[in-house]
Amino acid sequence: MNKGAVDLIMAEWDEYxxxxxxxxxxxxxxxxxxxxxxxxxxxxxxxxxxxxxLMGRSVYDLEKEGLFTPLATPMVVESRERVTFVQTLSGGKKLLVTGLPVFDEEGVLTRVVSYSHDVTELMEIKAGMEEMTAEIERVRQELNLLKKQNQREEKMVAKSESMRKVLAAANQVAGVDANVLLLGESGVGKTELAKMIHEKSERAGGPFIEVNCGAIPESLFEAELFGYEGGSFTGAIKGGKKGFAELASGGTLFLDEVGELSLQNQVKVLKLIQSKSFYRIGGRKETTSDFRLISATNRKLSRSVEDKQFRSDLYFRLNVVPITIPPLRERRDDIIPLVHRFLEHFTAFYNRKRIFHNEVLNRMHELEWKGNVRELLNLVERLVVISQKSVIPPEDLPEPYRKEEGSYSKMNNKWDEPLAVSLERVEKERLIQARRKYKTTTKMASVLGISQPSVVRKLKKYQID
Incomplete structure (x- = not known):
């Protein structure tokens, strides 16, 4: 190559x-x-x-020295096409790097060209946006949780002092995973309270699995609680089935009517509570489940333990935090608010405008409600459905609810019986009510205004346990 050609090439290179x-x-x-x-x-x-x-140096050596990472060259050599990625420099700066392959006339890769743009600020903005989005989502979930919690608590009417104490105890225990035992007569609202505790707990996002221990046949209880593998017994689903305990993982397992369990099934429940592990029927692999346990019963389990009908070790496992829901007749301040709550629900559900006559409300306030809140709920629904008048009159009350039995204000209206008999009947009724409400005869005596020995003597006279 002559000198003129070399000078031309060098001039062109200087220009490039x-x-x-x-x-x-x-x-x-x-x-x-x-x-x-x-x-x-x-x-x-x-x-x-x-x-x-940098001329003549290897990018691999520069990476080892911490100048930048990762590298464009090996990515392009491997893919033989354009690549774009984020590169981090030694000082933490972020670059958006693009690497391009350069081929010769025969298609051989000879060079890798890369160029970059500083995106440190953009990356910080992106990280900030992601953090803000995550925070917004967290707040949204908390608001939804609070909304659910408030909705559930609103369903639990608590105008009476006794019911306010129940809700306070439920709110207190919701924040921890301690076992809770809900006690009270049928229909007082144990299931609703269990759901409220679940929805106010950190497990609110998990499942709430309700198991009615009294409704499952004894022979099927183990299969329903622990599940089974396919083909483990006649009638089993081919692919097997998860049990209630497994389904409750991450949430709450609610054992309703736990007092109805047989002694044999009590042993299985005890082991489940102790280890939070079990085997499916027909399975050989141990399964674990992380659940919070709430139990409920209308029985006096302590008496069942004394009668050897309920295991004491299981009782003490369940009875970590007992909460007793009083019957409706012992919290009369809640009756009318409950009536209005149910009336509002059913008038909207059936699209019927109805209100209660004052005499109906007075009568409802006086009744004993042996079926508790569930009975009251059913009666309100029945009256909304059958009444033809916008103001539901007393005559629309079913016959059993029109009678005056159990009403102190009317003194039962039995004018044809001797005064002594009437007085004894009222005395017995007052003693029954006091016995249900107070645990000790000393407290009963204080409320009734008589001596403690008199209370003991009268309880024995009327055969009141």
Whole structure:
């Protein structure tokens, strides 16, 4: 090659070099082995080094020194196509790097060209946006949880002092995973209270699995509680089935009517509570389940333990935090608010405008409600459905609810019986009510205004347990 040709080539290269540097962009060219053969002046400013000092060096060595990572060259060599990625520099700066392959006339990869843009600020904005989005989602979930909790608590009418204490205890225990035993007569609202505790707990996002221990046949209880493998017994589902205990993992397992369990099944429940593990029927693999336990019963389990009908070890496992829901007749302040709550629900559900005559409300307030809240709920629904008048009159009350029996205000209206008999009947009724409400004869005596020995004597006279 003559001198004129060499001068021309060098002049052209100087021109390309000036163009390259004038772009003020980070442009770096390497061989396929990672050796740097071309570099723009801006590259040195981006990486905080002398640009000329990068010439002839290996990008692999620079990565080991901590100048930048990851590398464009090996990505392009492997993929043989354009790549774009985020590169981190030694000072924490972020670059959006694009690597391009350069092929010769025969299709052989000879060079890798890369260029970059500083996206540190954009990455920080992106991280901030992601953090803000996560915080918004967290707040949204908390608001939804609070909404559910408030909705559930609103369903639990608590105008009476005794019911307010129940809700206070439920709110207190909801924040911990201690076993809760709900006590009270049938229909007082044990299931609703269990759901409220669940929805106010940290497990609110998990399942609430209700198991009616009294409704499952004894022979099927183990299969329903623990599940089974396919083909483990006649009639089993081919693929097997998860049991209640497994389904409750991450949430709450609610054992309703736990006092109805047979002694044999009590042993199985005890082991489940102790270890939170079990075997499916027909299975050989132990399954664990992380659940919170709430139990409920209308029985006096302590008496069942004394009668050897309920295991004492299981009783003490269940009875960590007992909450007793009083019957409706002992919290009369809740009756009318409950009536209005149910009336509002059923008038909307059946699309009927109905209100109660004052005499009906007075009568409802006086009744004993042996079926508790459930009985009251059913009666309100029945009256909304059958009454033809917008103001539901006393005559629409079913016959059993029109009678005056059990009403102190009317003194039972039995004028044809001797006064002594009437007085004894009222005395007995007052003693029954006091016995249900207070645990000790001393407290009963204080409320009734008689001596404690008199209370004991009268309880024995009327055969009141």
């Amino acid at each position: 070099k000036k163009i390259l540097h004038s772009l003020q962009e980070d442009i770096l060219v390497t061989r396929v082995d990672g050796t740097i053969v071309k570099v723009s002046e801006a590259t040195g400013a981006v990486y905080g080094v002398d640009a000329e000092g």
